[in-house]
Amino acid sequence: MKIFFTASQRGKKTFLPYYLKIAEAIKLSKHIVLDDDLLTLKPDEFYSKFEDSDRKAFVEFYQTELEKIQKADINIFDCSFGSLSIGFIIEKSLEYNKPTIVLYYKDNVPFFLTGAQDDKLIMASYNDENITEVTQKTLETASELRDKRFNFFISPELLNYLDEATKKEGVTKSLFIRNLILQHRKKHLDK
Numbered sequence: 380m381k382i383f384f385t386a387s388q389r390g391k392k393t394f395l396p397y398y399l400k401i402a403e404a405i406k407l408s409k410h411i412v413l414d415d416d417l418l419t420l421k422p423d424e425f426y427s428k429f430e431d432s433d434r435k436a437f438v439e440f441y442q443t444e445l446e447k448i449q450k451a452d453i454n455i456f457d458c459s460f461g462s463l464s465i466g467f468i469i470e471k472s473l474e475y476n477k478p479t480i481v482l483y484y485k486d487n488v489p490f491f492l493t494g495a496q497d498d499k500l501i502m503a504s505y506n507d508e509n510i511t512e513v514t515q516k517t518l519e520t521a522s523e524l525r526d527k528r529f530n531f532f533i534s535p536e537l538l539n540y541l542d543e544a545t546k547k548e549g550v551t552k553s554l555f556i557r558n559l560i561l562q563h564r565k566k567h568l569d570k
Contacts, residue, residue: 380522382410383451385444385468388422390460397484397510398457404514405455413447448472453521455514458492459484466492473497476554478521482514499524 382405386398398417405412416425429436445468448454454472456465458481469492472479481492481502493502501520505513533541545555 380410380452381413381450382453382455383413383447384455385414385417385465386457387460387462387465388425391422394457394459394484397459400510401455401457401482401514404511408515408518410518413451444468445471448477449475451477452525453478453480453518455480455482457482458489459487461489473499476526478524480517480521
């Protein structure tokens with residue numbers, strides 16, 4: 380499986396050894412890490428890329444990161460060091476309906492995220508002794524949450540309606556259909 384893993388660049392001063400262990404645990408599980416900028420670039424190198432850049436560089440970075448999140452089967456974030464940017468891309472991961480793992484060191488609980496309610500969100504604390512085990516266990520759990528592809532045929536008339544409805548709602552066709560199924564399930568489970 381393809382895994383996107385990232386964390387705060389500023390957090391590397393304290394947490395880089397843990398970031399490296401998480402990446403190693405992912406590779407030991409026979410998964411592919413989509414991006415190694417977190418592990419290979421020093422924070423000053425990362426931020427200097429943008430110092431004299433125009434808006435275009437920021438737009439490209441934003442789009443590239445979102446593409447990696449969409450391409451990944453599972454997204455993993457270390458939130459031991461608080462970061463609004465990481466929080467934002469965690470939200471995007473969940474918006475894309477991706478299994479999303481949030482790891483944090485010991486008592487560095489990401490309190491705001493702890494309140495999030497999403498079936499695809501997995502949060503786990505690790506320490507010096509169990510980091511590999513926690514990473515691999517959350518990966519196993521997340522792999523069970525991956526979406527399954529479902530193809531079906533519909534008439535051109537229904538497809539036209541679906542196109543119009545999704546444009547009006549501003550959502551994808553799959554999200555529109557998924558929401559209809561969820562509404563139906565809720566209606567029938569509440570009886």
